[in-house]
């Protein structure tokens with residue numbers, strides 16, 4: 139039977155959201171292609187996760203091995219390449235996450251298979267996979283295609299497909315032997331560490347003023363700080379501001395920072411890369427200020443202001459002060 | 466410690482109005498300013514820091530359809546010892562697989578302990594080349610690296626996962642790491658610095674020097690092909706506020722008030 143294969147991603151005993159998103163996408167593809175939806179779960183002592191997965195897949199392949207307790211790209215690569223070689227799925231779906239980024243390219247190289255990364259949507263025919271992805275920092279959409287006649291791999295961006303939620307399948311769980319996992323000792327998982335994030339807790343703020351690379355210089359940060367203060371809000375930022383050590387990590391919004399849901403989020407000079415959007419898209423109201431009318435941030439913002447942030451910041455600050463004084 | 470670092474030149478598209486080329490497969494790059502890929506700047510810096518600490522050499526390599534000598538000169542000015550550029554028109558439109566194939570051909574005959582790439586290129590955002598290259602070289606790898614410690618014949622690296630979580634992984638050398646931004650503070654290079662580095666060794670090769678065949682190159686060799694580009698419709702999401710800055714600020718204040726945040 140034809141098959142759509144989905145890699146179940148989990149960490150510290152919990153299935154990650156991307157897994158349900160991919161199963162939802164996989165289900166759509168499977169229905170269209172009249173294929174079976176199979177998910178592979180490599181891990182150790184994860185039977186309960188397999189049962190959870192069986193509610194949304196036709197078949198769960200549980201590969202249990204002590205050496206699969208924590209994610210390892212080398213071990214996972216062997217598990218998947220063995221399965222893909224024998225089962226020949228039309229397509230294998232992997233999350234475009236820290237796990238998928240580590241795994242998919244090496245896997246594609248080993249199998250000699252085409253790989254489309256960071257896909258937003260997929261269309262499958264007998265012969266071809268077509269995927270939509272973004273390039274140039276999200277300013278351009280690219281439609282890419284590859285053959286799927288000998289199988290293909292796609293990594294899926296987190297947060298773009300909605301999970302089905304309810305039980306849609308009553309799949310079987312099949313326990314399979316892990317491959318020899320030869321040579322994986324050249325790469326060793328040591329431990330998880332949590333980055334020390336002290337300081338402000340931006341997740342508690344009602345109003346966030348967030349700055350991006352558009353702030354241009356460390357010297358300009360006090361201007362944004364004053365605006366935040368005048369509005370009774372908290373200062374946050376995009377990643378480059380933290381990379382440059384202009385603000386501590388505690389201020390960063392996004393996949394590798396914090397997820398925030400303030401009542402209002404004001405983005406100043408932030409382009410709107412998806413890694414940033416993921417962390418703020420559920421804010422109450424989003425107001426974006428950017429010089430570039432085509433900046434992707436305007437696609438998630440409720441209100442857009444196309445201008446120089448240095449012209450806008452002081453005016454809004456005065457306005458806020460005025461309002462507060464009038465009270 | 467011999468380190469090879471792969472670098473790419475990318476156009477700065479952040480504030481530019483982008484125009485799609487007639488064939489629909491790329492953007493017009495004529496007017497755009499190009500510079501080293503953000504992630505690669507950190508990768509070069511990390512390589513140089515390790516060399517300064519432990520001795521050895523740093524070689525910068527680039528595969529390109531364009532004249533990217535300035536990119537490599539910049540790497541030399543930052544402190545790389547030598548540079549290799551493989552230039553061939555057929556690299557235009559190549560996918561990550563083809564680029565990694567070419568890089569593999571350059572690197573496989575060089576001595577190395579570590580190969581660095583950036584996590585991803587700002588332009589195509591594939592996040593593939595480093596991982597594929599490690600696969601071709603048959604060496605262990607780690608992506609999204611934010612810290613590297615060199616130990617006896619192995620490295621211990623921090624990989625950035627989601628949120629504030631990281632994992633510590635050990636790799637036997639030789640190994641490939643894809644470097645994440647923020648791992649260090651890249652040094653600034655002056656025009657003077659670039660001039661001074663002019664004497665350093667820079668090799669320009671073509672694809673036949675590498676023994677690459679037609680079938681391994683270019684659009685026809687790419688497994689993933691670009692069918693067409695499009696610009697997302699502008700203003701789809703946001704209501705664009707118009708007027709003087711004063712008028713807009715008043716509007717913003719009333720929006721905030723209506724959300725109950727500016728009482």
Ligand SMILES: Cc1cc2nc3c(=O)[nH]c(=O)nc-3n(C[C@H](O)[C@H](O)[C@H](O)COP(=O)(O)OP(=O)(O)OC[C@H]3O[C@@H](n4cnc5c(N)ncnc54)[C@H](O)[C@@H]3O)c2cc1C
Pocket residue numbers: 275349350351352353375376377378390391392393394395396406407408409410411412413414417427428429430433445446447448479480584585609
């Ligand atoms: C694995 C991974 C994880 C990541 N995690 C995160 C994360 O958690 N958070 C995050 O933010 N990013 C993250 N990133 C980085 C992300 O991809 C982008 O590089 C980053 O978000 C860009 O930040 P920016 O918008 O501030 O800068 P840029 O993309 O450089 O945008 C600057 C914007 O400012 C505008 N501008 C410039 N000057 C002015 C002016 N005077 N007035 C008005 N507008 C102006 C420009 O038009 C441009 O749109 C991650 C990347 C990777 C690969």
Ligand SMILES: Nc1ncnc2c1ncn2[C@@H]1O[C@H](COP(=O)(O)O)[C@@H](O)[C@H]1O
Pocket residue numbers: 471472473502504505526527528529561564568581582583584585586587589590591592593594595
């Ligand atoms: N043409 C190239 N020449 C040299 N290195 C490259 C090239 N393309 C990509 N790379 C390297 O691979 C990394 C990831 O690129 P990508 O997989 O295209 O997102 C970049 O940060 C570079 O280090």
